Amino acid sequence: ASMASMAASVHQLRVRNQRTPRGASSNKSRLGFAALGLASAAVWVGLRGHLTGPPAPLALAESATSELAFVLPLASGQYGILQCPSVRSSSQVARLAGYDAVPGGKPVADEDEVPMEQKKVRLRPGEETESMQFDRVAKKIRWLKQLKGKFVPVGAKPWNKHAFTKVCMQVRLMPKQAANTKIINQVTEELRRITGMHPRVVKAKHNVAKLGWRIGDNCGVAVSLFGPKMYDFLERMNTIILPRVRDFEGIYPNSIDNFGNFWMSLDSQEPFKELDELIDQRELVHSFDIGILNNCMTQPDGLALMQGYGFPFGETRPRKVKTKVKSFEKKKVEVKKRVRLAAGLGAKMCLFMKVQVTFPGRCCCCSFLLLVSALVAVAAIVAGLWVEELKLFRNSAPGVQWVNWSGEFGCSNSVAIERPKRLQELQNVVRKYRSVRAAANGHSFNTFACPADPADGVVVDMREFNRxxxxxxxxxxxxxxxxxxxxxxxxxxxxxxxxxxxxxxxxxxxxxxxxxxxxxxxxxxxxxxxxxxxxxxxxxxxxxxxxxxxxxxxxxxxxxxxxxxxxxxxxxxxxxxxxxxxxxxxxxxxxxxxxxxxxxxxxxxxxxxxxxxxxxxxxxxxxxxxxxxxxxxxxxxxxxxxxxxxxxxxxxxxxxxxxESGSIIEPYxxxxxxxxxxxxxxxxxxxxxxxxxxxxxxxxxxxxxxxxxxxxxxxxxxxxxxxxxxxxxxxxxxxxxxxxxxxxxxxxxxxxxxxxxxxxxxxxxxxxxxxxxxxxxxxxxxxxxxxxxxxxxxxxxxxxxxxxxxxxxxxxxxxxxxxxxxxxxxxxxxxxxxxxxxxxxxxxxxxxxxxxxxxxxxxxxxxxxxxxxxxxxxxxxxxxxxxxxxxxxxxxxxxxxxxxx
Ligand SMILES: Cc1cc2nc3c(=O)[nH]c(=O)nc-3n(C[C@H](O)[C@H](O)[C@H](O)COP(=O)(O)OP(=O)(O)OC[C@H]3O[C@@H](n4cnc5c(N)ncnc54)[C@H](O)[C@@H]3O)c2cc1C
Known part of the structure; x- marks a missing residue:
């Protein structure tokens, strides 16, 4: 394998050399490149796991299958195993790239492999089924293989060892929030504390009406992590951040996209322990978007990589069903239908009234008007009675009972109501009656505000005491x-x-x-x-x-x-x-x-x-x-x-x-x-x-x-x-x-x-x-x-x-x-x-x-x-x-x- 990789790096050098101007190639530079090639080959052999694969958490070391394992002395004086997850032997991509683990035979399926459900669903734009993804990769492999000896584009290749490449973390803000420097500073400080990197403020590249973003406006804060910082974050995410998420039931396997990259969103700052001490200065509770990017190219491989690393996966998130928006024309037809129905009903009612309400010599409309007038009269009588009853209560006329706010619970009519305005009056009322209860806005749903002795009892309305x-x-x-x-x-x-x-x-x-x-x-x-x-x-x-x-x-x-x-x-x-x-x-x-x-x-x-x-x-x-x-x-x-x-x-x-109106707070x-x-x-x-x-x-x-x-x-x-x-x-x-x-x-x-x-x-x-x-x-x-x-x-x-x-x-x-x-x-x-x-x-x-x-x-x-x-x-x-x-x-x-x- 090391010889192959050396050859590959020499090949790469040759490819690059072809692109350098003729005059620049000298014996000296050739020697230099060769030395560099040898050195890189040595590093490749020695630190393969370190450079190309993530260190799996030690707890998972035993269960992980990997090509390389290192025994490392730990600070506690014990030894631990550091392993690097490999390309899955059963992966279709691995097979396509010629990396089959069982030469000549069919690859054995991993035990922990989660079979992706192949339900018959209508694909949305940009969505691919598993077989479409593998076809895409196979096509790319065929294309890359035919490029042998010619220019090979840089970037991840399907046969590369699967590994995480980058972690993106971003906070999206609404325009009003993004215009507030305090909020921007707060979010920047939070991301800095979480990632150990200074984040950048992102400006909108497009107008997004739904979110209110305009080109060039601040729309969020983001940071990208690579190398050791990225692995450090992934480790913390697995061990500290995700367990702190409320009601966490595992991450959704279908949050991994067609290219194996994973995206999730955390609702608030709560899962991040490092932000606990900022809680008092917090201006805004906001969500975080986290993207874990890799070189897998397909969803099953992305899933396997993340599972291999130890991410806790739960059940698949149910697909959101989009409600169909009816076309404007259809809506118009529906409205017309309803109008016709209502008109028909109206006509029928008129006919019914004509038959039922026999006003001699009156037309349908007259009957209708009469009915409306009768209703208005009833409403007026009810309103009159209402106002009268309310007045009785407010003026505490004799024989009026104390009632609660919705008029449902009342003391008996024999209980007096007193409305003192000053302390002295209140004291006199207490002295005057044998049984006394205070009450105010009557927001209780029981008769505790009524005195035990109705014959010589009083309810003291305390609403005048409001300073x-x-x-x-x-x-x-x-x-x-x-x-x-x-x-x-x-x-x-x-x-x-x-x-x-x-x-x-x-x-x-x-x-x-x-x-x-x-x-x-x-x-x-x-x-x-x-x-x-x-x-x-x-x-x-x-x-x-x-x-x-x-x-x-x-x-x-x-x-x-x-x-x-x-x-x-x-x-x-x-x-x-x-x-x-x-x-x-x-x-x-x-x-x-x-x-x-x-x-x-x-x-x-x-x-x-x-x-x-x-x-x-x-x-x-x-x-x-x-x-x-x-x-x-x-x-x-x-x-x-x-x-x-x-x-x-x-x-x-x-x-x-x-x-905003400039007015001050009004009394309640x-x-x-x-x-x-x-x-x-x-x-x-x-x-x-x-x-x-x-x-x-x-x-x-x-x-x-x-x-x-x-x-x-x-x-x-x-x-x-x-x-x-x-x-x-x-x-x-x-x-x-x-x-x-x-x-x-x-x-x-x-x-x-x-x-x-x-x-x-x-x-x-x-x-x-x-x-x-x-x-x-x-x-x-x-x-x-x-x-x-x-x-x-x-x-x-x-x-x-x-x-x-x-x-x-x-x-x-x-x-x-x-x-x-x-x-x-x-x-x-x-x-x-x-x-x-x-x-x-x-x-x-x-x-x-x-x-x-x-x-x-x-x-x-x-x-x-x-x-x-x-x-x-x-x-x-x-x-x-x-x-x-x-x-x-x-x-x-x-x-x-x-x-x-
Ligand atoms: C819509 C609604 C929502 C509510 N929501 C809540 C809620 O979220 N939480 C909650 O805890 N309760 C709630 N309540 C209940 C309400 O807060 C209590 O019943 C409260 O006591 C009502 O106060 P009040 O001034 O209306 O008292 P009243 O009903 O007039 O009196 C309540 C009781 O307090 C006594 N009392 C009143 N004033 C005095 C006084 N000055 N000295 C001695 N005793 C006195 C009365 O004798 C009586 O027993 C709600 C009630 C309503 C109607």
Whole structure:
């Protein structure tokens, strides 16, 4: 072999010599070339493996079949084997090139060779079947052989030993991102750290309308690796990077192209350990494209080379089926057909009305007009009644009952409603009544806001208490540092979270985990209600940021309790049992952008879901991401995981203040248009709702779930709807928070999305259900999850799962008894009230949970408070505090569980 290679190199020299000018060839140069040839032959013989083949990982040394093996002393004092993968003896290319391993016989197939599936699929442009690839190579070999003695083009030859030639790594950027120097610097630094090479900024060579690239604009950053650096990267990729990829199930064999080159994309910086320390300065979460190029020329050989090197291959990725785009002409014909159908239907209706509605002497159109007028009149009457009921509630006329936000839960008519404006008035109200409960925006789905004694009871509406006071210490804690003093906001209990966040944004601050444009309707809860019920957002509880609070006690006196006081844990989540919260002091952060992104996949098995949740929890705890959420669209079988990553960068106040329009953040006003429930109108609507759900067959409801889920998912992921939502100022879905946009928050507003939420909630009597259970033990958590998923017919449009760490507040639904922190899962969904009231609804879910999910809990602010009385936390500890603070039981609610009595 060495003689052959020497001959080949001499031949190459001759070929090159022929190209040199005659005058330049001298004896001296001939001698020089000959020496060079001999030297190169020696090097070839000695270091063949090193130069032409990659060193296979030592772990694979035994299994690999190779021509050359070196025994190397290792740093540990032991010996290891370094082997070089060879051209596969069974490869068709090897045979074609005359390298058959079994002379005269057919090559034996490799054991680990993965047969490429030869399905009958229509080839796309540029695609080749396996036989086409080998034909192409055979043709090239024939052509190269006939060139013997003439000029032979440089580059890889089919008979060369298969080896990796180059690794390309690139990050593609959108024009807006590529124009941002900070992002370019960030990506450059990341690639430099990953590869050890300084990358280059790539400029677009073509206009690409889809991506918004124009010729000459920056469009990404790229780097190419060769030689030892390349092998070093491949080694790391196999041993460190790929195992860190979330839910990694092996790389796809069909990511190898017709020429044996492999391309893959990594979603984020997460798999690269070397980038962990840059997480706080990160401006953008982006994907990486990685190309591993070789000289194989066919897909099976590329696959074998990569398998030989030890890359973990998984299943073949299913082929994407392209939906056929109908031609414009066909569409036009279809539209015409539909118009004709509609016209026909209209005509038929007119005829029907003519026959049915016998208005003497009236024409069809007149009948139609009459019908429309009747409908308008009914609508006007309903609107009138509506406005009247709303007015009754707002003016708290005598005999009016306190209702929750959707008018579904009410205290009795005998319970008074008081709306104090100042602290003194509040204290007087507490002294005046025997039974007192506070309430604000009514976002709870139970009657905890009602007093136990309806005869001498009052609901205190706290919405007039909505002032805030911010204290920024001289050495304030920044968003990414642990030291410094906390920035504090003292907020009165009646202010909504959305308004509080808007006020904070206007000062360059933020609540810890609220995306820039909020998380929809849930931020309409008041600060007092939220603290009382232990509410949470994106898996973080507000009580974690609570530093102090003042409460009006049973005798009307004011009491302050601070973090560190013995009674603080009981007061932090108290359900309003210790007194009326007047104000709370919370720790807030300098505003920093949160980046949001999401991935979708078909719903996997329960054990895989639990694995996913475990990963999610790990990321949350290691600060890889600030918050995560798993969303199940059960009817269409989609699981979506969403992530929020704090960028660490503190945004300047001016950046938040001035949006593109130049306006400042407006206050948040929630009109609460459905706070009816005072009279015949509400009773009528509730009865219709009840009947409609009772009569509609289950299969029809299940059938309806599919379009509803699809619409909701589209609302979150379709770029078209995203544009529409932006135009309408729907800040409901968070994809506006992607990338740099998040630095210019517009604040929370009552938008069309909130309006749509309200209408749906009112029309269907929607209720929020939230079930909480620990993530460990795993099989137990799986059974709990199965119990909820088995009630998919109740979850109208999706199920959300958050993971949250335990807290030591005795009444918190994520109470964990000291010691090691426990991770809890919060499974929440929205279901129509009438459906939940059926035996297959809440009752069945509760029964399943009792049977399969011991230790499950409920959220104090949400539904599922019917019949069951499971206890959790440390009720005895809480009751001791309650007995001291409220000896007469003044703040007891109407329907608390018996274990809290
Ligand atoms: C659409 C929607 C989405 C929601 N999303 C979430 C969510 O993501 N996460 C979550 O945790 N919860 C969520 N909830 C539940 C909600 O956060 C809680 O029910 C919260 O308590 C509602 O606050 P509120 O001001 O509306 O209180 P209300 O319903 O008026 O009162 C709630 C409870 O708190 C007590 N209370 C209120 N104010 C005081 C006070 N000043 N002093 C003492 N006690 C008081 C009341 O007595 C009552 O028991 C959601 C609710 C809705 C309607």
């Amino acid at each position: 805030i006071e911010v204290t920024i210490p001289p050495r304030a804690k920044c968003a990414s540092c642990a030291d410094g003093e906390p920035i504090e906001v003292k907020a009165e209990a009646g202010i909504s979270l959305a308004q509080l966040q808007n006020e904070l944004l206007a000062r360059g601050l933020t609540l810890r985990l609220v995306p820039p444009d909020g998380v929809g309707r849930s931020l309409a809860s008041s600060v007092g209600g939220c603290i009382a019920t232990g509410c949470h957002h994106l898996g973080q509880s507000l009580a974690q940021d609570l530093l102090a609070m003042t409460l009006v006690q049973h005798d009307g006196s004011l009491r302050e309790v601070k973090r560190g006081d013995p009674d603080f844990p009981a007061a932090a989540v108290s359900m309003g049992r210790l007194g009326i919260i007047h104000s709370v002091t919370l720790e807030v952060l300098p505003y920093r952008s949160l980046q949001w992104w999401a991935e979708q996949q078909p719903i996997p098995t329960t054990s895989k879901i639990i694995d996913h949740l475990r990963n999610m929890t790990r990321r949350q705890m290691s600060r890889d991401s600030g918050a995560n959420k798993l969303v199940f669209y059960l009817a269409i079988g989609v699981m979506m995981s969403e992530h929020w990553v704090p960028m660490g960068r503190e945004t300047k106040v001016t950046e938040i203040h001035t949006q 006003e929630d009109p609460q248009v459905f706070r009816v429930g005072q009279g015949s109108l509400s009773a009528g609507i509730a009865a219709i709702r009840q009947e409609a759900f009772a009569l509609t067959p289950r299969w029809l409801l299940s059938l309806l779930q599919v379009p509803v889920e699809m619409a909701i998912r589209e609302l979150h992921s379709s770029p078209l709807l995203s544009g529409l939502r932006k135009a309408l100022r729907w800040q409901h879905a968070p994809e506006e928070a992607q990338g740099d946009v998040s630095a210019k928050s517009g604040g929370n507003q009552y938008t069309w999305a909130a309006w749509a939420d309200d209408v749906m909630s009112f029309a269907l009597g929607l209720r929020q259900i939230e079930v909480i259970f620990p993530l460990d033990p795993e099989d137990q958590a799986g059974r709990c999850l199965d119990a909820v998923l088995a009630h998919q017919h109740l979850a109208l449009w999706r199920i959300d799962v958050h993971s949250q760490q335990s807290e030591d507040f005795p009444l918190s639904s994520t109470f964990g008894a000291g010691g090691k922190p426990v991770q809890f899962l919060r499974v929440a969904f929205v279901g129509p009230g009438p459906l939940l009231d059926l035996p297959s609804g809440e009752a069945s879910l509760t029964e399943h949970l009792r049977r399969d999910c011991p230790g499950w809990r409920r959220h104090w602010g949400k539904g599922l408070w019917g019949s069951t009385q499971e206890r959790w936390g440390e009720p005895s500890q809480f009751l001791k505090v309650a007995a001291r603070w409220d000896p007469s039981g003044k703040f007891k609610p109407k329907s608390q569980p018996s274990w809290l009595d």
